[in-house]
Amino acid sequence: MKLPIFPLPVFLLPQGITRLRIFEQRYLNMVKLATKAQGFAILSTATNAQKGERNLASWVDIINFDQDEQGVLVIDVKCKQLVTLSELIVDKDNLHHGDITHVEHWPERMHDDKTSHLSMSLLKVFEDNKLLTDMYQSGFKDNANWVIARWLELLPINLEDKMMFANQHSFKAAKQFVQNIVLPEK
């Protein structure tokens, strides 16, 4: 199955949501296609591809539409899984499409002391941030994977570094990493 591709330097793990403004014609076409069919792929355009999968993308569904004051289309998209893209083609509108291959992400983990703390801290971030609350209308999910993934998306580090956590086996490292930044030392 081919999906239209939106290249964007953003790190979006499964169940992560992001908001996009779409004003280029080819990407308006993409939205049209995506709503009729099966969503689209956000190709993470990290400069250093060696650290993660090559052509790694977030396969997203459009979960919300709006227009901003200028009448520009605003969409909220939610990642349903990570994929890699191959067999790229370009259509007449210069929109790219690619075949997708599913990429496994972290297996489900249970909360422990640390992730519970991180969950509370994350909840506070959400409560203080109208945009996040707006986007995550289906709510805050209090489970370990979700909490660590959302923290990683929010933390101010390079995209290239974040890409390491797209790896299926990176949960432990991810948890430790977030913990080292968010939780007090002792």
Add this chain to the structure above:
Amino acid sequence: MMAVRQINLSVIGSSVTPKAMNDSAEHQQLSQWLISVAEQRDKLAFSELFKFFAPKILRIAKTKIGSEAQASEVVQETMSNVWRKAHLFDAQKGAATTWVYTVMRNVTFDLLRKVKSNREDTLSDDIWPIAEQSAADDELFEDHLASNNIMSVIETLPENQQQVIKGFYFMEMSQEQLANHLGLPLGTIKSRLRLALAKLKAQLGADHD
């Protein structure tokens, strides 16, 4: 070629002196935003600039170029250059609007040149935009800023630039926001981030999970 250039110069030039811009408070605000972008890479200030200029540029470009898609391209290119070149703006030398519209004019010329030369690389892979570096960058501001003001080394921030031009909403926290949220000094946050990354890299070098 010169004729085309002249025509567009005058047409674009005449329509980009917005009446609303007589307001000096607005002038100052725009300059301030440009300076914040230049000095602090301030994304909020850039959003404001984007909100102010994007619709205007789009409207002008649409009437001058005709093609909706190319007009959008002008908006993206212009705003992306504004983000990257904000440090070249000098409030002493002219209004923020003049500067931004100069950037736009250059972008428009480049685009018209490309269209004219009927380039073969219409399928050029902008899907990897990071790899693309505009060779024409250094010439961009000759019109507005004296050549002695053009920096030889141009700072490029492709990641941010891409976020900005694609209209990505900045979900990621800034270091300042994170510091506020955790009630810690910015310095502490910076060193925590640095240390955590160093540890992570050491760890990933040693094993996987």
